[in-house]
Amino acid sequence: MALDEQRKLYPAKADRLNAAACALKRCAESIPKDTAEYRYWKGVQGEGASYKEEIAQLKATGEFDGRGLFSEVREWSDDKLGAHNTVVKRATAAGVTVAGLVVGVGGYGAMVATASACLTGVGCLIPASTGALGSLSLSEAWQSSSGITADYQSDEPQRVKRFVLSRDFSMGKEHDFTVRLFKNCFSKAVRI
Known part of the structure; x- marks a missing residue:
């Protein structure tokens, strides 16, 4: 929500704010590395890291403050599982x-x-x-x-795009890849 407010206050800086938010959340890290989408979002993330004023502006909202250890570990595991889905x-x-x-x-x-x-x-x-x-x-x-040999199409690039352009910038339950993975496995196991 803070990002949306900042975009409304500074519409000329909306793209820079999006990129800075992408850098703060490391939005490219959950996308498979061998894709064009990864290269694109890694570029956005890298560009956003150079926008020091916008990063400071977003951090000042309190929405992009540091996270606790558990949140860091969960986010890291979500990124790794998403990238190697x-x-x-x-x-x-x-x-x-x-x-x-x-x-x-x-x-x-x-x-x-x-x-x-x-x-x-x-x-x-x-x-x-x-x-x-x-x-x-x-x-x-x-x-x-x-499914063992089927072609794979990652949904992470679309999730990242929704994340960067969304009104609610907290990634929420949709981001919790670990929870989605275990729910998926459990639902398949129950069907057997």
């Missing part, structure tokens, strides 16, 4: 694939092991349900296996 996505897909295979094979094994209980209609529910679980898990494993 292709590895994270592929590792997550591999993990979900392996878990799906294990549960799928286990489901079919349980179906075979409980087949002798299928003497009545009710007794057939156990092998039928474990077989269905096995089928669903193997289907999920098949679908997630395509």
Whole structure:
């Protein structure tokens, strides 16, 4: 909000304020380094670092003051995970694939092991349900296996652009890549 106020007070300096804010928040650090977007935002970040007056102006608002150790560590991990998200996505897909295979094979094994209980209609529910679980898990494993080798397109450049141009400059929950990563992994694991 402080950035938005500064842009309103000094509209001629809006681009310089955006670049200075990018430098203060190290906005390029979460973008994969081998992309054109990284080079662009690294340039904006570097340019913003040279705008000493604007940096001082933004720091004076109190919104860009130093952060505590926990915030620094979390932001560093978010940046590293964002910059190397292709590895994270592929590792997550591999993990979900392996878990799906294990549960799928286990489901079919349980179906075979409980087949002798299928003497009545009710007794057939156990092998039928474990077989269905096995089928669903193997289907999920098949679908997630395509994520291991799929082309990867990072969403970090768009997030950084929204961050720099947003009205609320606090990055908020959207920036918390670590939380997004674990929620994504957990939701896939629950589906298996």
